[in-house]
Amino acid sequence: MSRKHECIAMLLAGGQGSRLGILTKNIAKPAVPYGGKYRIIDFPLSNCVNSGIYTVGVLTQYQPLELNDYIGNGQAWDLDRADGGVHILSPYQQIQGTEWYKGTANAIYQNINFIDRYNPEYVLILSGDHIYKMDYSKMLSYHKEKNADCTIAMLEVPWEEASRFGLMIVNDDGSISEFEEKPKNPRSNKASMGVYVFSWKKLRQYLLDDEANPSSSNDFGHDLIPAMHEAGERMFAYEFDGYWKDVGTIDSLWEANLDLLNPQVDLDLTDSSWKIYAKNPVTCPHYVADTAKVQNSMIAEGCEIEGEVDFSVLFANVNVEEGAIVKDSIIMPGSVIKSGAKVQYAIVAENVTVESGACVGKRPEDMENIEDWGVAVVGANVNVGSGACVEPKAMIGEDVKGAE
Amino acid sequence: MMRANNVLGLVFSNNFDNYLNELTSMRSMGSVPYGGRYRLIDFNLSVMVNSGMGKVGIITKSNYQSLMDHVGNGRAWDLSRKNGGLYILPPFNSANTGLYSGRIEAVAGVMNFLQHSDEEYVLMCDCNALYNFDLTKMFAYHEEKGADITIAYVNGETPEISELAILGVEENGKVNSVSRRLKDGVENYSINIVLMRKSLLERLINEATSLGFRSFTDDILKRNVEKLKIFGYEVTGFVKLLDSMQSYFEANMALLDKETRNALCRSNPVYTKVKDDVPAIYGLGSDVSNSLIADGCVIEGKVENSILFRGVHIGKDAVVKNCVLMQNSYIGDDVSLNCVVADKNVVIKPNKVLSGDEKFPVYIGKGIVI
Numbered sequence: 001m002s003r004k005h006e007c008i009a010m011l012l013a014g015g016q017g018s019r020l021g022i023l024t025k026n027i028a029k030p031a032v033p034y035g036g037k038y039r040i041i042d043f044p045l046s047n048c049v050n051s052g053i054y055t056v057g058v059l060t061q062y063q064p065l066e067l068n069d070y071i072g073n074g075q076a077w078d079l080d081r082a083d084g085g086v087h088i089l090s091p092y093q094q095i096q097g098t099e100w101y102k103g104t105a106n107a108i109y110q111n112i113n114f115i116d117r118y119n120p121e122y123v124l125i126l127s128g129d130h131i132y133k134m135d136y137s138k139m140l141s142y143h144k145e146k147n148a149d150c151t152i153a154m155l156e157v158p159w160e161e162a163s164r165f166g167l168m169i170v171n172d173d174g175s176i177s178e179f180e181e182k183p184k185n186p187r188s189n190k191a192s193m194g195v196y197v198f199s200w201k202k203l204r205q206y207l208l209d210d211e212a213n214p215s216s217s218n219d220f221g222h223d224l225i226p227a228m229h230e231a232g233e234r235m236f237a238y239e240f241d242g243y244w245k246d247v248g249t250i251d252s253l254w255e256a257n258l259d260l261l262n263p264q265v266d267l268d269l270t271d272s273s274w275k276i277y278a279k280n281p282v283t284c285p286h287y288v289a290d291t292a293k294v295q296n297s298m299i300a301e302g303c304e305i306e307g308e309v310d311f312s313v314l315f316a317n318v319n320v321e322e323g324a325i326v327k328d329s330i331i332m333p334g335s336v337i338k339s340g341a342k343v344q345y346a347i348v349a350e351n352v353t354v355e356s357g358a359c360v361g362k363r364p365e366d367m368e369n370i371e372d373w374g375v376a377v378v379g380a381n382v383n384v385g386s387g388a389c390v391e392p393k394a395m396i397g398e399d400v401k402g403a404e
Numbered sequence: 405m406m407r408a409n410n411v412l413g414l415v416f417s418n419n420f421d422n423y424l425n426e427l428t429s430m431r432s433m434g435s436v437p438y439g440g441r442y443r444l445i446d447f448n449l450s451v452m453v454n455s456g457m458g459k460v461g462i463i464t465k466s467n468y469q470s471l472m473d474h475v476g477n478g479r480a481w482d483l484s485r486k487n488g489g490l491y492i493l494p495p496f497n498s499a500n501t502g503l504y505s506g507r508i509e510a511v512a513g514v515m516n517f518l519q520h521s522d523e524e525y526v527l528m529c530d531c532n533a534l535y536n537f538d539l540t541k542m543f544a545y546h547e548e549k550g551a552d553i554t555i556a557y558v559n560g561e562t563p564e565i566s567e568l569a570i571l572g573v574e575e576n577g578k579v580n581s582v583s584r585r586l587k588d589g590v591e592n593y594s595i596n597i598v599l600m601r602k603s604l605l606e607r608l609i610n611e612a613t614s615l616g617f618r619s620f621t622d623d624i625l626k627r628n629v630e631k632l633k634i635f636g637y638e639v640t641g642f643v644k645l646l647d648s649m650q651s652y653f654e655a656n657m658a659l660l661d662k663e664t665r666n667a668l669c670r671s672n673p674v675y676t677k678v679k680d681d682v683p684a685i686y687g688l689g690s691d692v693s694n695s696l697i698a699d700g701c702v703i704e705g706k707v708e709n710s711i712l713f714r715g716v717h718i719g720k721d722a723v724v725k726n727c728v729l730m731q732n733s734y735i736g737d738d739v740s741l742n743c744v745v746a747d748k749n750v751v752i753k754p755n756k757v758l759s760g761d762e763k764f765p766v767y768i769g770k771g772i773v774i
Contacts, residue, residue: 036683037699075479076678261685269682270700280678284669285440285712287660290693300683301441301699304662314683 003083005055005118007140007197009048010111012104013041013128014061019249022379022397023349028060030128031067032253033332033350035260035269036300036313038278039070040247041128045077045086046276051136053124055084057114059107061091061100076279089114103218109207115200123203125196125220131256132244133267133274134195139238143197146174149233150202150225153195155240165191166221168237176235179226190237193244196220202233243267250395254347254375257313257330261296281316281333291322300333307337321356329361332380341384345392346376354378355386355402362392406543408456409488412523412602415448416510418465419596420532423565423647426767427747432464434531435471436652437730437748439659439669440698440713442676443474444531444646449481449490450674452527455539459488461517463510465495474677481675493517507620508612511605518606526605529597532565534655535643536668542637546599549577551635553604553625556597558639561590563647569594569621573636582626582634592636594621595643604632642667653745653765656711656728659696681714689720705735719754726762744768 017029024032030041041058048056056079060067073079074086089111091100101107108115108125115123122143124136134153143151154168167188169178180186206224210216216223229235243266247253259265269276283302288294292305299305302317307324314320315332321339329346337343338356346361354360361376374393384390385402417434427436434445445462452460460483464471471492475481478490493514511518511528518526527539546554557571562585571592572581585593608624617623625634642664644655658664668674681700686692691706700715705722712718713730719737728745735741736754743760747770752758756774760766768774 270685270702275680277680280680282673282675284659284665284674285696285698286684287662287665287696288692288694290708292693294686294692295690296688297686298683299686299697 003118005084005120007053007122007124008055008057008084008115008118008120009044009053009124009126009136010057010059010108010115011041011044011048011126011128012107013058013067014064014101014107015127015129016062017129017248020253021250021395022377023250023253023347024063025379025397026063027066028062028064028128029248031070032247033315034131034247034253035257036298036315037280038276040131041067041071042077042276042278043131043133044126044128045071045074045079046274047132047134047136048124048126049077049079049277050274051134051140053136054079054081055118056086057089057111058086058128059089059101059111061107064088064090070279072279077277084118087114103223104220105207105210105216105224106218108203109211109218112204112207115204120200123198123200125198127194129248130193130244130246131267132193132240133242133276134240134244135274136195136197139195139240140197142174142238143199143236146236147234148197148236149199150228151197151236151238152176152225153193153240154190154237155193155244156189157191159186159189162186162189162191167191170237174236174238176229176237179229181221190239192221193240195240196225197238202228250347250375250377254330254345258311258328260298260313261311283317289322292320307339315350324354328363338386345373346378346390348378349380349382351381352378352384353382354384355388357387358384358389358400358402360384360390367392406525406547408540408543409458410523411457411525411527411539411543411599412518412521413448413452413457413460414511414514414526414528415445415460415462416507416528416530417445417462417468417471419507419530420565420567420646421467423532424649424652426649426769427652428467430467430770431470432467432531434462435468435474436531436646437713438534438652439656440696440711442669442674443471444534445471445475446481446674446676447534447536447668448529448531449475449478449483450672451536451539453481453483453675454672455543457527457539458483458485459491459521459523461491461493461514463493463514465510468492468494476677480677491517506618508609508618508623511609512613515606515609518602521602524602525599526602527597527599532646533595533597533643534646534668535595535639535641536672536674537639537641538672542597542599545577545637546635549635550633552600552632553628553634554599554637555579555594555625555634556639557592557594557636558643559590559592562588562593563645563651564588565645565647567621568645569596569625571636573638577635577637579629579634579636582621582629584621592638593645594636595639595645649745649765649767650763653728653743653762657709657726659711660694660709665696679714684712687720690718705737705739713748726765728765747771750774 013030017024079086167180286303289306300316306322307320319336323339324337335352341354342359379397383399387403421428477484483490568585684701687704698714705718710727715732722739751773
């Protein structure tokens with residue numbers, strides 16, 4: 001038994017992120033690189049630490065190798081602790097057999113023993129899919145103030161996008177009167193962020209009930225929260241008004257990266273009072289040669305830039321050779337863009353080589369048919385041969401032969 | 405085979421402080437910032453750890469607050485360990501002894517630490533040297549030669565450090581003479597990386613102390629050149645001993661050369677304290693060429709032939725040429741700088757113009773606002 005903790009966090013990191021295609025072939029979505037040196041999971045983990053929550057269970061299932069390795073003992077986030085700290089929770093064998101995590105609620109259900117060890121009053125449920133900076137301690141205070149059983153973080157989204165989200169209709173006192181899951185004609189623009197605070201006693205009971213219900217899909221959004229609502233539990237919405245982005249698609253991942261270059265966007269990673277921690281690469285500062293031209297970009301350590309970089313995010317140890325052009329693109333660690341190659345509107349994953357004269361992606365204004373345009377994606381360790389072309393919207397997982 | 409984890413490291417963090425007066429007025433040689441993200445001691449510690457050594461004592465003397473802050477518990481170098489790891493050895497003054505002077509007294513002051521270490525060998529080094537080579541080769545050499553003492557040396561133009569030991573080295577590596585540096589010129593000069601059995605070091609230091617000797621070079625190495633088997637181990641890669649502000653400036657600028665950068669910072673990893681800064685951000689008007697830029701920088705002006713440490717801000721239309729700007733320097737809009745070394749947290753207000761010379765860079769002290 002551990003010392004009693006007021007609040008612990010459970011971070012759902014088992015998602016495949018199938019809409020990210022080749023980028024999540026070998027890694028779980030929370031391990032996808034973001035913002036020049038981070039991975040998506042750095043955001044909820046750093047938010048936890050900054051909010052004073054030092055016990056975090058990370059539930060993994062899909063392709064956990066890289067994620068487990070990345071989190072390690074949690075030292076990068078100061079989560080290597082004698083009391084609490086970060087714990088990787090994978091599905092495990094039990095006496096009645098082995099089960100995968102069937103749904104988000106089932107994943108927590110299978111780890112009731114873990115939570116009970118800390119005997120918390122409250123449990124914070126997070127997902128490893130979003131980029132945002134949030135003080136969970138404020139949400140927890142709100143939960144206590146309202147004497148709530150469940151508090152759901154929500155933010156107002158543009159009306160035209162509202163139908164993509166789980167929506168809530170909220171009373172004046174902040175209590176939730178109705179839920180709508182991705183409705184065609186939304187009556188509200190208050191979307192759930194997938195961040196929940198539960199009073200543990202209540203949640204524990206509902207997890208047991210949910211598991212006992214054979215028709216349940218064991219999901220928070222579909223089953224458990226509606227069940228709580230139906231039973232008349234005290235459910236409140238907590239309003240969040242900062243930057244929040246689901247990076248579940250290629251376009252949104254691309255956008256979220258380039259948002260960092262837009263001073264109008266309310267996501268400041270330089271703020272030392274709310275640092276986002278990450279495992280830092282051991283490499284030298286980046287070098288910009290006299291043949292280089294770098295503007296409006298974010299460049300991580302270890303890069304060697306001899307070519308042109310504009311409106312792009314370059315991760316650690318990327319080489320852009322003389323005469324190469326990188327524009328409106330995301331280049332992940334260790335990739336090499338050789339001389340004369342052109343990378344535009346693209347996401348290039350780790351350790352890719354774009355050989356000289358090759359091109360990846362195109363500018364939308366250069367398209368004959370704008371319908372065919374989209375961000376081009378090159379998967380990890382791929383070689384794009386000399387003179388070859390990766391078309392816009394393409395997603396490449398195998399080496400591309402050079403043009404003869 | 406000599407196991408690297410059987411070698412104890414002893415790092416002298418203050419030796420030669422006086423050669424970089426300005427930079428060491430508030431810190432020790434070991435914590436002098438270098439190359440955009442490092443402190444000089446990072447090179448010693450990383451080279452030791454990369455070779456497999458697991459226990460290092462850092463002998464401090466004065467101004468060691470910044471050093472302690474930098475190395476912390478040694479985690480960045482994997483030296484936060486149950487067995488061995490990092491030890492900071494501050495001066496231990498008793499009523500009848502003052503602050504130590506010289507290497508012999510310094511080692512005498514940490515005799516307890518030596519006695520309580522299980523390692524069979526000791527490797528000593530200073531913090532005024534920039535190098536990145538594989539120590540295991542030096543260990544193998546020591547064993548192969550059956551040496552009592554092995555000293556790493558460089559054949560080249562001698563730095564202007566009067567305490568420097570000049571070695572006479574025979575063809576087989578045997579050292580047949582040890583003298584002080586007297587003049588400029590190409591010589592075999594010691595870079596003060598010295599390897600020997602711990603028991604031998606203990607004996608030599610005890611003898612020297614009882615005889616009132618002070619100088620390691622004159623009273624231990626020189627006196628024993630006939631009696632002991634002293635060998636020289638030639639280091640041929642990039643090595644630079646810092647002997648002045650000018651050499652400090654040049655050593656930074658040397659990193660703009662790809663080969664030097666690879667040799668010093670990339671061939672083997674150089675660990676340093678983690679700061680969790682954002683990657684550097686280049687604004688719309690930025691124009692950077694031939695420069696080394698660390699994380700956390702925000703660049704909106706022009707930067708040429710310069711080294712920017714973590715968190716440096718370059719304002720709009722500012723022009724920075726041939727400069728070394730340390731952590732969190734803030735260069736305002738329309739500022740013009742040439743050949744300036746700015747220490748940490750310097751602020752240059754808009755429209756100022758400062759210019760030095762490559763042979764005599766302008767130094768701006770820590771936290772000064774201009």
